[in-house]
Amino acid sequence: MITVFVEPENETFTFERHNTVLMLQKRLGLRVNDALVIRGDRLLTSDDRLVDGDEIRIRKVTSTG
Amino acid sequence: MKCRKCKAPAEIPLPSHNTAFCRDCFATYFTGQVEKAIRRHGLIMPGERVLVALSGGKDSLSLMLELSRLGYDVTGLHVDLGIPVSSPAARAKVQGFCDLHGLKLRVVELIKEGLPIPDVKKYINRPVCSACGKIKRHWFNRVALEDGFNVLATGHNLDDEVARLFANTLRWDAGYLSDQGPCLQAESGFARKIKPLYRLTEFETACYAFLNGIEIHNAPCPYSGGASFTGHKRLWADLEHQSPGSKISFYDGFLKRGRPAFALVEKDEGHALAPCETCASPTSTGMCGVCRLAIAVTERRAADPDRQ
Numbered sequence: 001m002i003t004v005f006v007e008p009e010n011e012t013f014t015f016e017r018h019n020t021v022l023m024l025q026k027r028l029g030l031r032v033n034d035a036l037v038i039r040g041d042r043l044l045t046s047d048d049r050l051v052d053g054d055e056i057r058i059r060k061v062t063s064t065g
Numbered sequence: 066m067k068c069r070k071c072k073a074p075a076e077i078p079l080p081s082h083n084t085a086f087c088r089d090c091f092a093t094y095f096t097g098q099v100e101k102a103i104r105r106h107g108l109i110m111p112g113e114r115v116l117v118a119l120s121g122g123k124d125s126l127s128l129m130l131e132l133s134r135l136g137y138d139v140t141g142l143h144v145d146l147g148i149p150v151s152s153p154a155a156r157a158k159v160q161g162f163c164d165l166h167g168l169k170l171r172v173v174e175l176i177k178e179g180l181p182i183p184d185v186k187k188y189i190n191r192p193v194c195s196a197c198g199k200i201k202r203h204w205f206n207r208v209a210l211e212d213g214f215n216v217l218a219t220g221h222n223l224d225d226e227v228a229r230l231f232a233n234t235l236r237w238d239a240g241y242l243s244d245q246g247p248c249l250q251a252e253s254g255f256a257r258k259i260k261p262l263y264r265l266t267e268f269e270t271a272c273y274a275f276l277n278g279i280e281i282h283n284a285p286c287p288y289s290g291g292a293s294f295t296g297h298k299r300l301w302a303d304l305e306h307q308s309p310g311s312k313i314s315f316y317d318g319f320l321k322r323g324r325p326a327f328a329l330v331e332k333d334e335g336h337a338l339a340p341c342e343t344c345a346s347p348t349s350t351g352m353c354g355v356c357r358l359a360i361a362v363t364e365r366r367a368a369d370p371d372r373q
Contacts, residue, residue: 008283031306032078033268036275043076043272045066045085059283061271062224062298063122 002054004028022046028058035060077272080309088276095273098264099131106248108259109137113215116256118205119143119162119170121155121282123274124220126162128262130277132218133168139218140169142208144201147174147181148287155282162279171212173204180359186288188365189358193288196358203355207346209256221260224267227312228297230319243331246320253338254347264313 004013004024018024021037021044028035037044038057050056066075068087075085086094103109115132119125119141132139143159146152156172163170175181180200186193209217221229226245233241251257262270274281289295304311340346341353348354366372 008285031302032080033266033305034302036268036271038275043088043275045075045078047066059271059275061123061267062295062302063124063267 001052002050002056004056004058006058018050021048099261102247102261102264108248108261109216115139115216115218116209116214117141117218119159121158123281124222124262124270126279126281127270127273128220140171143172144204145172145174147176148183151287158280158282180362184362184366188362200355203346206256216257216259218259218261220262222262222265222267222270223312224298226263227301227316228294231297239327239330242327246324254340
């Protein structure tokens with residue numbers, strides 16, 4: 001189980017399993033530079049692997065005014 | 066994924082440049098892009114005082130921090146829009162950031178100036194984002210001139226600039242197309258305006274803000290739903306995804322080949338400017354647009370039975 005917190009909507013999702021960040025991005029409809037993918041104090045890239053218990057923060061980057 | 070420069074694990078993928086960086090090499094890249102923009106367009110001269118417009122978002126705070134690290138004499142300017150919940154939160158982020166880094170800050174409060182944005186939205190029959198932008202630009206320029214700053218810097222990034230250029234092109238707006246760019250020289254009562262982040266995308270400024278521990282105000286403005294630029298940015302994100310490098314190619318191409326042609330047209334058709342009869346800001350209509358807005362809001366507020 002991984003937990004995903006999405007900004008700026010401040011929504012939380014849980015997913016049973018995702019092997020990589022790329023799979024998570026696709027699941028959320030995000031392209032590689034649409035959002036920061038954060039685990040702890042590190043930024044993840046599409047090929048980084050996700051593991052059970054991960055808490056991931058998705059920070060969308062498009063400012064809306 | 067490995068950093069292209071040092072082969073350490075990468076944290077920042079940049080398909081537009083067909084590369085990826087670790088955080089240390091990304092910091093070098095980011096600084097290099099800002100320095101390149103400043104050098105290529107003569108944005109800031111040695112010894113000049115720079116006023117930086119601070120909204121509390123990732124772009125403006127990143128710009129302020131980077132310019133201060135490069136040794137420029139920077140002062141922040143925040144315009145408190147007077148929007149409940151949203152404005153106090155944004156202002157707190159700006160104040161906290163400046164306190165943390167020991168940076169100078171000036172705040173203009175639109176409530177004190179009689180022109181809070183909620184009243185503009187309520188009493189003025191025009192898109193509130195347009196009026197709000199006009200009011201903010203008015204105060205940026207006014208403070209820059211009144212307080213003796215040489216240059217006004219904003220945190221517009223490549224995505225902002227491409228979206229704006231796209232909108233201006235859709236309307237073939239020769240006036241705006243004649244002078245859009247990273248540097249607008251001082252003239253006719255306007256301070257010099259610069260955009261040192263114009264070579265960097267929103268993703269890159271967001272990475273910079275995160276990696277430097279900048280706490281940002283990222284809640285969307287409650288009044289900005291459906292703003293056209295957001296839709297244009299989505300279109301350009303699709304284009305960039307299909308063809309990496311499209312944004313910078315479009316924008317750089319415009320600066321080299323498009324803008325000079327429109328500047329020639331506008332030279333013949335431009336309007337003469339004179340100081341506003343009320344606030345001395347430059348205008349082509351006797352009284353500037355913001356002073357006319359302030360009068361209209363004051364009159365309609367006074368006539369509003371809900372405000373008696």
